[in-house]
Amino acid sequence: MQMWRRLVAGSLLAITLLTAACGGSNEEPAEVPTGEVSFKKHVQPILLRNCVGCHGGSxxxxxxxxxxxxxGTPRAPVIIPGDPDASELYLRITGQKQPAMPIGGRKLRPEQIETIRLWIAQGAKDN
Known part of the structure; x- marks a missing residue:
């Protein structure tokens, strides 16, 4: 039992250190960011938590x-930089295009949708 506890504690420490080394956590923003929206800081955590379970290659x-x-997909891009209303990802998460995403999951919160919309509207940069 003692060895199991050490293994779990060591694993948790390793995950914590790796997360810190990679520049943060997968925490989603609680509010819509002001100023420039960062893919890594603002958008990626939303996608990792809500989309990658199904869209990790399906x-x-x-x-x-x-x-x-x-x-995007082999058929088409899902992001049109500068144009959320032409971006497949935005249309699906807002339910403007069917099937609405995430299928079978909780709809994204309004601030998550707005964060993604702003990122796309600002040019969908890798910053």
Missing amino acids: AGLWLDRYETVME
Whole structure:
């Protein structure tokens, strides 16, 4: 039992250190960011927590990293920088296009949707 506790404690420490070394956690913003929206700081945590469970490659769509988000699917991009209303991802998370995302999951909170909209409107930069 003692060895199991050490293993768990060591694993938790390693995860904490790796998270800190990678520049933060997967905590989602509680509010819409002001100023420039950062993919890594603001958008990626939302996608990792709410989208990657299904879009970690299914149907050719990966939403885990900036490069794969911008790559879109083999059929088409999902982000049109500067134009949320033409971006498939935005249309799906707002329910303007069916099937609305996430399928079978909780709808994103309004501040999460607005964060993604702002990021796309600001040019969907990797900052």
